[in-house]
Amino acid sequence: MSEEKPNEKSRAIRARQRAIGRELRRMYDDVAQEPVPEDFLDLLRRIDDAEDARPGKKVS
Amino acid sequence: MVATPARAHFEPGKNEGDGDFKSELLALIPFLRAFARSLTGNQEGADDLAQETLVKAWQSRSTFIPGTNLKAWLFTILRNQFYSDRRRAWRQAPWDQEAAERIPGGGEDQVFSAQLSDTARALRVLSDEQREALILVGAGGFSYEDAAAICKCAVGTVKSRVARARKALMEILDGDDTLDGVSRPAEGDAAREIMAQLDRLAPPEAGDTGGKRRPK
Numbered sequence: 366m367s368e369e370k371p372n373e374k375s376r377a378i379r380a381r382q383r384a385i386g387r388e389l390r391r392m393y394d395d396v397a398q399e400p401v402p403e404d405f406l407d408l409l410r411r412i413d414d415a416e417d418a419r420p421g422k423k424v425s
Numbered sequence: 426m427v428a429t430p431a432r433a434h435f436e437p438g439k440n441e442g443d444g445d446f447k448s449e450l451l452a453l454i455p456f457l458r459a460f461a462r463s464l465t466g467n468q469e470g471a472d473d474l475a476q477e478t479l480v481k482a483w484q485s486r487s488t489f490i491p492g493t494n495l496k497a498w499l500f501t502i503l504r505n506q507f508y509s510d511r512r513r514a515w516r517q518a519p520w521d522q523e524a525a526e527r528i529p530g531g532g533e534d535q536v537f538s539a540q541l542s543d544t545a546r547a548l549r550v551l552s553d554e555q556r557e558a559l560i561l562v563g564a565g566g567f568s569y570e571d572a573a574a575i576c577k578c579a580v581g582t583v584k585s586r587v588a589r590a591r592k593a594l595m596e597i598l599d600g601d602d603t604l605d606g607v608s609r610p611a612e613g614d615a616a617r618e619i620m621a622q623l624d625r626l627a628p629p630e631a632g633d634t635g636g637k638r639r640p641k
Binding site: 388 | 447450454455456460462463475479483542544545548560563598599
């Protein structure tokens, strides 16, 4: 049983790919599950009053 | 007295939906932040980008077609904004500043890199095209079709970018002996060296990564 068997290789690769995929989703979901920072909410509130509300302003 | 002059150019009746539009924006902020984070690789830049996107989206809300995919629409705006911001930064900043930021271990970035998982760091090594395609499809849950619309390329192009991104990530994470097992080098030095090599291979031409030069 050579460890170079194509089947074993591709199975190992697929398993590794799935693990990497899970890690990618975890990274993405971690951010998506953070509470929305207050300055975003503030921006959405201000946006009503001024069409040209500027992003990027740090609302301390 | 609430009516501002700026409002005047919106069609009558449009404003009725503004509240709905805004609450939909609100609901999608977490995903904008996640996508922005994956594009920029850092939190502060990502949140600035996501906020710019919200403002752009709000200003352009009359062009959104109700019933279509608002999330994809927002992601498209965010992506456009990301590349146009970066092109501007590129023109304004000396090139070596940004190059330094892209090299893990360079200057302040070192602290930041140390906090990232191997996967997060490996993601920074991918080309923009591969990274965004992989994130949209592999993490964001978009169909290939939606991802293609967001990235303004063909569906087949997205598919091949995702496939190449997956392969590249694995190679970066696992080194050359990927095929012999699923183990990977434990030392950060190996990954760092690979990334430094890739950085050297990739010339600093962020300016035109937005539209790939050769759409064969």
